[in-house]
Amino acid sequence: MHENNALLQNPETQTPPGIIGNFPSQRFSVAPMLDWTDRHCRYFLRLLTRHTLLYTEMVTTGALLYGKGDYLAYNDAEHPLALQLGGSESEALAQCARMAELRGYDEINLNVGCPSDRVQNGRFGACLMAEPVRVADCVAAMRSAVSIPVTVKTRIGIDEQDSYGFLCEFIQTVAERGGCDTFIIHARKAWLTGLSPKENRDIPPLDYDRVYQLKRDFPALTLAINGGIKSLDQATQHMQRLDGVMVGREAYQNPSILSRVDSRIFGAPDPYQGVADVAAAMLPYIERELSRGAYLGHITRHMLGLFQGMPGARQWRRHLSENAHKPGAGVAVVEQALLKVVSPSASAFVGIE
Numbered sequence: 001m002h003e004n005n006a007l008l009q010n011p012e013t014q015t016p017p018g019i020i021g022n023f024p025s026q027r028f029s030v031a032p033m034l035d036w037t038d039r040h041c042r043y044f045l046r047l048l049t050r051h052t053l054l055y056t057e058m059v060t061t062g063a064l065l066y067g068k069g070d071y072l073a074y075n076d077a078e079h080p081l082a083l084q085l086g087g088s089e090s091e092a093l094a095q096c097a098r099m100a101e102l103r104g105y106d107e108i109n110l111n112v113g114c115p116s117d118r119v120q121n122g123r124f125g126a127c128l129m130a131e132p133v134r135v136a137d138c139v140a141a142m143r144s145a146v147s148i149p150v151t152v153k154t155r156i157g158i159d160e161q162d163s164y165g166f167l168c169e170f171i172q173t174v175a176e177r178g179g180c181d182t183f184i185i186h187a188r189k190a191w192l193t194g195l196s197p198k199e200n201r202d203i204p205p206l207d208y209d210r211v212y213q214l215k216r217d218f219p220a221l222t223l224a225i226n227g228g229i230k231s232l233d234q235a236t237q238h239m240q241r242l243d244g245v246m247v248g249r250e251a252y253q254n255p256s257i258l259s260r261v262d263s264r265i266f267g268a269p270d271p272y273q274g275v276a277d278v279a280a281a282m283l284p285y286i287e288r289e290l291s292r293g294a295y296l297g298h299i300t301r302h303m304l305g306l307f308q309g310m311p312g313a314r315q316w317r318r319h320l321s322e323n324a325h326k327p328g329a330g331v332a333v334v335e336q337a338l339l340k341v342v343s344p345s346a347s348a349f350v351g352i353e
Helices: 039-048 061-066 090-102 117-121 126-130 132-145 164-176 208-217 232-239 249-253 255-265 275-291 296-303 313-323 331-338 344-350
Strands: 028-030 053-055 081-086 107-112 150-155 182-186 222-226 244-247
Touching: 028 255, 039 053, 039 255, 039 275, 039 296, 061 081, 061 090, 081 090, 090 107, 090 132, 107 126, 107 132, 126 132, 126 150, 132 150, 132 164, 164 208, 208 222, 232 244, 232 255, 249 255, 255 275, 275 296, 275 331, 296 313, 296 331, 313 331
Parallel strands: 028 053, 028 244, 053 081, 081 107, 107 150, 150 182, 182 222, 222 244
Antiparallel strands: none
């Protein structure tokens, strides 16, 4: 199927895709997660790791082109930052990609992995795996419109179309016809009917070996793996066979795992020595956002899992959960919660009076 394709078989002739700073953009990333990876979440995660590639929630082309909100808003501190787009019309995707590049995004990612009914009704997400030519044309249109990397996040199959040959045909078509050189592969297939999006993240079995085989068959492509990765030890094991790792729910529910990514994965200094310092570093950001009309609970909901597995973690979560949504709640709520996991004698070291 792909034995003689020069683009796919000669990695030494290729320009390394998606270099951001001194590090490959896909070496380690946090997945786009709907209702989770908003701008407050991304700022918080950036304090834990300077070099991890962060993704927005999926934004549809319709929202960007016709919506009233600013769906591209972010803080400059969030870089390196990728925008994930949902759509299936080449012209609209190209227009949105141009908008994102003008706003300073580092990468555009096309969603070919979400299995929800709402996404299918809009003819994008995982159902697009059945239309590789359409996906390729969408990628080609975006690549023609921007100079930043355009990548694809996909599954290993959909419904009964879950053979390795089906996956190879999809990857080859999008790579050859669309010019895509970077794919993030969620190592589960998606059931488009019968399972909810949540069930699709757990019930279809993981098949890491299929992604490993894909890298052997397409050595020139940059391939990152996603799905079920819960530790940096697992991440480094995958990196022995693949170009990158994308972590999803674990990074959100147990964000402290990101606090050692820079040293373990990138060979760079970690930003802070402890997660209590990270919580304290959020305080100035929280004060600024509250002064601009944000609600405390909209920010602190992303911080609930910071001390997971540590003494005082339950008290931290409870205090934030019970108090952050009260009228007039301010930064003092976070300071009080932090004192439940940091001894008063140590509070000065994390900037708490």
